[in-house]
Amino acid sequence: MSLRFLTAGETHGPQLTAIIEGMPSNMTVDFEQLNNHLLRRQKGYGRGRRMQIETDTAQIVGGVRHGRTTGAPIALVVENKDWKHWTSIMNVEPIEGTDEEKRRVHRPRPGHADLNGGLKYNLKDLRNVLERSSARETAARVACGALARQLLEQFGIKIAGHVIRIGEIEAPPVGDISIDALIERTEQSSVRVVDEETEKKMEAYIDQIKKEGDSIGGIVECIVEGLPVGLGSHVQYDRKLDGRIAQGVMSINAFKGVEIGIGFEAGILRGSQVHDEIEHGENGYTRASNRLGGFEGGMTNGMPVVVRGVMKPIPTLYKPLRSVDIDTKEAFTAQVERSDACAVPAASVVMEHVVAWEIAKAFLEKFGGDSMEEIRANYENYLNQLAQY
Ligand SMILES: Cc1cc2nc3c(=O)[nH]c(=O)nc-3n(C[C@H](O)[C@H](O)[C@H](O)COP(=O)(O)O)c2cc1C
Ligand SMILES: C=C(O[C@@H]1CC(C(=O)O)=C[C@@H](OP(=O)(O)O)[C@H]1O)C(=O)O
Numbered sequence: 001m002s003l004r005f006l007t008a009g010e011t012h013g014p015q016l017t018a019i020i021e022g023m024p025s026n027m028t029v030d031f032e033q034l035n036n037h038l039l040r041r042q043k044g045y046g047r048g049r050r051m052q053i054e055t056d057t058a059q060i061v062g063g064v065r066h067g068r069t070t071g072a073p074i075a076l077v078v079e080n081k082d083w084k085h086w087t088s089i090m091n092v093e094p095i096e097g098t099d100e101e102k103r104r105v106h107r108p109r110p111g112h113a114d115l116n117g118g119l120k121y122n123l124k125d126l127r128n129v130l131e132r133s134s135a136r137e138t139a140a141r142v143a144c145g146a147l148a149r150q151l152l153e154q155f156g157i158k159i160a161g162h163v164i165r166i167g168e169i170e171a172p173p174v175g176d177i178s179i180d181a182l183i184e185r186t187e188q189s190s191v192r193v194v195d196e197e198t199e200k201k202m203e204a205y206i207d208q209i210k211k212e213g214d215s216i217g218g219i220v221e222c223i224v225e226g227l228p229v230g231l232g233s234h235v236q237y238d239r240k241l242d243g244r245i246a247q248g249v250m251s252i253n254a255f256k257g258v259e260i261g262i263g264f265e266a267g268i269l270r271g272s273q274v275h276d277e278i279e280h281g282e283n284g285y286t287r288a289s290n291r292l293g294g295f296e297g298g299m300t301n302g303m304p305v306v307v308r309g310v311m312k313p314i315p316t317l318y319k320p321l322r323s324v325d326i327d328t329k330e331a332f333t334a335q336v337e338r339s340d341a342c343a344v345p346a347a348s349v350v351m352e353h354v355v356a357w358e359i360a361k362a363f364l365e366k367f368g369g370d371s372m373e374e375i376r377a378n379y380e381n382y383l384n385q386l387a388q389y
Helices: 031-042 081-085 087-091 099-103 114-121 127-133 137-153 179-187 196-211 241-250 263-267 344-367 372-388
Strands: 004-008 015-021 058-062 074-079 158-166 218-225 255-260 278-281 284-287 305-311 322-324 331-333
Touching: 004 137, 015 137, 031 058, 031 137, 031 344, 074 137, 081 087, 114 127, 137 158, 137 344, 158 179, 158 196, 158 344, 179 218, 218 344, 241 255, 241 305, 241 344, 255 263, 305 344, 344 372
Parallel strands: none
Antiparallel strands: 004 015, 015 074, 058 074, 158 218, 218 305, 255 305, 278 284, 322 331
């Protein structure tokens, strides 16, 4: 059975719930590390007031005993602290003619899921759409991804995420610093960049955007090191791991594009400037460069996987945008209560976990097994096979 998960829960409901199936037994779960990744997702310059209310922690309520996975489905919940402010809005139906009717959401926001969801599901209270389309759901996804990440870490696989652009401000290239240094330095940054001058510029820029009642997006990058050759496969479209990662990244709220390696630049350069030359040394096959971001033929090639994603600006704006009331069909300009102005740093943490999930899934497909011991034996056997090739 391949690794899978589902999440449920509304942004202003009591909790988010996730069920993971297919994790092997005997994996030690580091609860502190899991919760630290949830905390990392809440941070970042430009987030709104909601993040001051929440203190995300995952409670594991199934599939783990005595600190280790048992092979049974893992169930986890993340409480919404904000729920206590929303209980009556969530529980009392906004029926016509009652006081609650005023709370019905009938003014769709351009750029959010409100109108499409209302039309598709025939819902006249757009709250029923926004409750689930909210990126609050990414807290559950990060919790699932954090477990996938712990599995990968057992095999020396490391993941880093950082911000490379917020609107007009681009971070200088990180150069050839180690992945550990990248992780350490971005952790200390409010905008998840390594360079302090860029951090200051980005903070001031976000302040300015916010002051103008606007929002801003950006570009984030995720790097994965320590992968063996051959995760994913060229033999069938839905087994190509680069494609699966791209789908995962595109599914993050507000993401509008994905690149692997040099990505769109590959459409400008010549073949001789793009393809990574093959070399052989003490550690077997390697590449002289990594422009293709660790993938050829939908399979990892042993080089670091490099994925970028672009996030559009947050749709909920203090600056009014034109829309149409679904009751009256009349134009209105939106009024906003609270929203993030920029969630690009947080999105880079979400991306790390979405990528971790897809890689862990491919890892388990290749090295199969119900227990960590069985997987390790398969993994080592494969490494021996590679060494003899
Ligand atoms: C971490 C994160 C935080 C977000 N915060 C907000 C927010 O405060 N307000 C908002 O309108 N959209 C926010 N979004 C974006 C919306 O969730 C997203 O635009 C919406 O679900 C519509 O989906 P789409 O943009 O993928 O088409 C956030 C996205 C992420 C990843
Ligand atoms: C709750 C989270 O992000 C939310 C994502 C979001 C949206 O529309 O996507 C809208 C905001 O929610 P609210 O309207 O309750 O302030 C964000 O705070 C979170 O990331 O945990």
